[in-house]
Amino acid sequence: MIKVKLFDQEHEKDLELEMNKFLAKIEEKKLIDIKYNVAAITEEEDEQIYCFSSMIIYKS
Template structure:
């Protein structure tokens, strides 16, 4: 069965840590693909907010 695990963080290092924790529990052969996305939003004139997200597609 194919499954997905979604991740969403405001900081790229937090995303990296969360994904690595999940990947440690997963056999490498079960990984199908990893998708990564960054979105930048302008909250006001002086502040830009980033959203880092990823999806791991894997076989269970």
């Protein structure tokens, strides 16, 4: 069965840590792909908020 695991963080280091914890739990041969995305949103007073997200596709 193919599954996905979604991750979403405001800081790239938090995303990296969360993903690495998950990847340590699955066998390398079960990993299919990793998708990565960054979004930036400008709020009032020119403050930018970032959203770092990823999706790991793997076999269970």
